[in-house]
Ligand SMILES: Nc1ncnc2c1ncn2[C@@H]1O[C@H](COP(=O)(O)OP(=O)(O)OP(=O)(O)O)[C@@H](O)[C@H]1O
């Protein structure tokens with residue numbers, strides 16, 4: 001196993017432009033937080049608590065997804081189609097497994113970073129949350145899951161447009177629907193079931209449950225784990241097909 | 245060090261490489277010469293495990309490219325046609341990254357980085373980001389990167405494409421000193437002088453097939469060592485002669501202004517195909 005060079009390179013890139021890294025991982029979550037938490041949600045109550053308390057775990061899950069999937073898929077897509085730097089890795093003795101793992105881990109780190117920043121913002125705003133070890137385990141799994149999905153998407157996309165389509169047809173709908181801003185059981189069937197098919201829905205449900213101190217559902221953990229395995233093995237297969 | 249048997253690659257119905265067979269010996273500089281679209285890059289991509297052959301087989305350093313890609317990757321250095329450096333990293337970071345990909349130890353990486361940056365004349369630029377380098381400098385860095393892990397076999401796809409004559413000579417010098425160090429080199433080019441000056445043997449490729457394969461001198465001897473042409477008359481075919489005197493002799497009989505010169509690999513290509521290599 002030798003995925004560390006990929007992490008090393010990512011660190012060098014971040015070190016070169018730390019502010020860009022910070023800004024790019026913070027803009028979207030803070031916008032969501034301001035719009036839906038303070039703007040829309042002030043004085044609104046969901047299930048007894050205030051809306052900000054309800055929405056923050058969802059936005060944390062969303063942010064873990066976006067900051068993991070987005071940078072991984074974009075940079076890998078560019079390196080495959082445009083700069084061809086992916087070929088440098090493909091002709092090196094790294095296996096497809098190493099490449100996928102290394103890339104997914106860089107996504108995971110980015111996703112976790114933005115989630116932790118959001119947590120800090122939330123605390124500063126006085127939001128009450130239970131932070132357990134399990135909360136961070138699920139957060140990490142979520143970020144890794146979408147990092148692996150990012151690798152898969154980048155390897156699947158034959159053009160930059162394909163990549164944009166992935167975003168418009170999967171990521172954006174998921175961002176709005178997958179239990180971030182409202183609870184899926186508020187929707188009538190069959191929409192509720194549809195939304196329960198999204199991996200992000202389960203990440204939101206789990207983080208929300210954990211943050212409020214209640215028991216998370218084993219079913220959701222399982223769904224998230226299965227998605228992670230699926231995305232990862234698909235990504236490995238696609239990297240292998242490309243010559244890795 | 246490199247062996248191919250009926251190596252073939254189809255993209256849909258397009259036969260980019262068709263039943264190509266050759267062997268490259270240890271320490272040899274082997275050239276693939278041919279016009280755009282001849283299949284040079286496709287051949288190299290199969291040998292460097294980036295493309296799987298449609299049929300036929302190939303081995304590098306004794307390892308089969310389809311069945312043992314990881315072993316092949318450990319022994320080869322690849323210097324691609326496209327400049328795929330990380331432009332946000334510095335020269336030495338690019339080499340360090342490559343060293344890490346090949347599991348070189350820290351002190352060895354540092355020593356090899358400085359050795360190679362000096363070798364390609366980029367030591368002063370070691371901490372400069374690649375985005376601030378000229379095209380020729382990037383080409384040289386690309387060569388240094390491909391050599392970083394001390395490969396036994398090096399593939400260079402169009403190592404001097406798009407460079408001015410001075411930058412090209414510099415790279416020729418590098419390749420010649422590599423050759424003296426005993427590395428096996430396979431390069432592609434569509435520059436005639438390049439194949440002539442650098443290669444021990446040249447395979448001339450056209451439309452996916454090798455149409456001739458030999459040392460440059462032997463290839464030229466096939467058509468005749470000296471060529472006679474009418475200046476400014478592309479329509480009159482060139483004629484070839486074994487000696488300069490014979491060419492002059494024949495020239496006296498022509499009604500046009502004649503030019504006698506040594507035959508080149510371009511003449512070989514023309515006599516085989518009736519076409520020119522370079523646009
Ligand atoms: N991925 C691909 N899909 C479809 N066709 C391809 C692909 N790669 C190459 N080809 C085609 O295969 C043929 C050979 O291309 P190749 O790149 O090997 O030529 P080349 O000899 O390297 O040319 P050049 O001197 O321009 O680099 C060309 O007709 C090209 O269009």
Ligand SMILES: [Mg+2]
Pocket residue numbers: 284285286325401402
């Ligand atoms: Mg080419």
